[in-house]
Amino acid sequence: MRLIRKASSINLIQQLVLCLVTVAVIPLLVISYQSLHCSTQAVHDLQAHSLKSQLDAREKLIGNWLEERRRDLQSLQNSSCLDSCQCNDSEASCGLFNMIGSREHTYDALFLYDVNWKLIQQQSNYSHSGVEILDSQQKKLLMTTDGLLFSSAHGHEDGSISIHASCRIVDKGVTRGYAFAVLNATQAIAPIIQDSGSPFRLRLISSQGQNILMPADKKLFRSLPESVRRASGELQTYISSEGVMVVGVSKKLEDLEWIMIIEASEAITMQWIGVLGRRNLYTAGLTLLAAFVIAVFLSRSITLPFNRLNSTAREISLGNTSVRMPLEGVTESRELAMAFNDMMDSLSQLHIKVSQQKALAEIGQLTSSVVHEMRNPLSSIRLNVQAISGKVADDPVYSELAEICVEQADRLEHLLNELLLYGKPLDLNRQRFACSELFSLIQRDCNVIVSGSNVRIEFEISSELPDIYVDPEKMRQVFINLVENAVQAIRKTGTILIEAIMEGEMIRIVVRDDGPGIPDFIASQLFRPFVSGRSDGTGLGLANVRRFVELNGGSVAYGSRAGGGAEFTIHLPAENRTIL
Structure with missing residues (x-):
């Protein structure tokens, strides 16, 4: 366990x-x-x-580079280079044309044609002639296009990527010739978008899937996710062609039909x-x-x-019923300890009452048998003494002794009756009574007790008292005992006052007299059995008073009056209050 x-x-x-x-x-x-x-x-x-x-930022740089090329060709379109180059002097040339074509890492070739597509002047590091570069379809497209025309990127045998740019040379609405340039995209654009100090990597993919910056890389375009190749502009996570997990964003360059991709390592990000x-x-x-x-x-x-x-x-459980929980800890712990201790105190008191009732029951059984056995001999003694007193009526000494024997026999019989009443188990018969009706019965009993004496009894009963739920016979016996004790204590002339008022939920009843009162050494144990302040008292009257009051759900207490006399206070519950 x-x-x-x-x-x-x-x-x-x-x-x-x-x-x-x-x-x-x-x-x-x-x-x-x-x-x-x-x-x-x-x-x-x-x-x-x-x-x-x-x-x-890189798109803007590339856009600026393309804008510069536009301005170069537009300057040729608006210049007199075509006139200066159409003379018969084979060494004649245009200074502007030569200056534009000589720009480093920009033009692989620069050609100038007349309106009949006759090559007038060229400046080229290119292995093919201007005539071979242009096919009939490109010529037809250029003849019907206003402004600058860019071709898609294309590769060469040396691995470089080029772009063709061309425009018509128009004078007063009349086409006079054509300018054609081969732009070195690999060498010109790479320095623009590459930054050795940046954690990012930029890639340029042509519409044919070529890597503009690394022409030899043939796997890049195929390794890219579809969303990147579509240039959605959203951040994507994927595995690069080098097998590294990266995050990247792609964007389409409309003029060149290229896709620009920027990537960064996901681990670093x-x-x-x-x-x-x-x-x-x-x-x-x-x-x-x-x-x-x-x-x-x-x-x-x-x-x-x-x-x-x-x-x-x-x-x-080991028998130490006096032990209690300490009132320590938090509020709830203290409240639990207080509740447990209160429960144990109540159980201890209940145990004492149960023990007392058990003892009283045993005493009652013993008393009943003793009283039963003593009554017949006592009655016989009393009758015999009375008979003897009749024979010695003429002798004053024996007559007095016989009278004393009869009085003591009566006293002994009264004691036996008190013992029988105290030890007898009680069955309550509670009934609902109006207080006025109950006190009317009590007043009649008390008047009988004080009749033939010099003691006057007064009643002060409040008219606002509610109904009461008690055993009427037991309550009448309570007041009979109290009034009898008061009459015996007064002995001569005096007054007994019984008053009843409402006090909270209880009815407060006070019985006071103007007798000598009760000594302090007896008052502390007044309601215990066989304790009495009179030499001829049994000590069971007040014990029965307390027993009857508590059985009816009330309490009784004694207090001495300042001017002398005794005062007993009884509290009884009203009818609407639950009686346990």
Whole structure:
């Protein structure tokens, strides 16, 4: 049994610790997850913004480079180079044409044609002639296009990527010739978009899937996700052609029909997220440890009153009924201890009452048998003494002795009746009575007692008293005993006052007299059996008074009056109050 109780206590502590730790950890995990999720989303958004900003900056640089080429060709369109080059002098040339074509890492070739597509002037490091470069379809397209025309990028045998740019030379609405340029995209654009100090990698893919910056890389376009090749502009995570997980954003360059891609290593991008995750893990561990320590402390504090209660109950079960729980700990622990102690006090008092009632029952049985056995001999003695007193009536000495014997026999019979009444088990017969009706019966009984004496009895009964629920015979006996005691205490002339008023939920009844009162050494044990202030008293009258009052749910107390005399105060519950 002890093992079971101990296991139950341990299980309670474990359950409390588990519950408290769970209550503490679950919100922490939720908060940590939300924090990590929001941080990851914030890093993604920040990275997407940064990559898009880099793309926009590079797009602007490429746009500026293309704008410069437009201005170069437009300057040829508006210049007199075509006139100066159409003379018969084979060495004649245009200075502007030569200056534009000589720009380093910009033009692989620059050609000038008349309206009949006759090559007038060229400046080229290119292995083909201007005539071979242009086919009939390109010529037809250029003849019907206003402004600058860019071709798609295309590769050469040396691995370089070129772009064709061309325009019509128009004078007063009349086409006079054509300018055609081969732009070295690999050498011209690479310095623009590459930055050795940047953590990003930029890639340019032509419409044919060629890597503009690395023409030899044939796998790049095929390794890209479809969303990147469509240039959606959204941040994507994928495996690069080098087999590394990256995050990237793509954008289409409309003029060149190229796709510009910017990538960054996901490991570097998410490095701070990893740090945050580790910090969250450390914080969660420390919080879990703190929650566990606090949970253990709280569980021990919570179970401490139960342990004390268990220990106290064990002591009581061993017979030590005087032990009580200490009033220690928090408010609830103190309240539990107070409730338990009050319960034990009530049980102790109930145990005393039960013991007394058991003793009284045993005394009653003994008394009944003793009274029954003594009454017949006592009656015989009384009758014989009365007969003898008749024979010695003429002798004053023996006549007085016979009278004394009769009086003592009467006294002994009265004592036997009191013992029989005190020890007899009582059956209450409670009834609902109006107070006026009950006190009318009591007044009639008391008037009979004081008749033939010099004692006057007065009643002051409130007219506002409610009904009362008592055994009328027992309550009449209470007042008979009190009034008889008062009459015997006064002996000569005096007054007995009985008053009744409402006091809260109780009816307060006071019986006072102007006799000599009761000595203090007797007053402290006045209601105990066989305690009396008179030499001829039995000491059972007031004991029966207390017994009858308490059986009717009330209480009785004694108090001495300042001017002399005795005062008994009785409290009885009103009819609407529950009587236990």
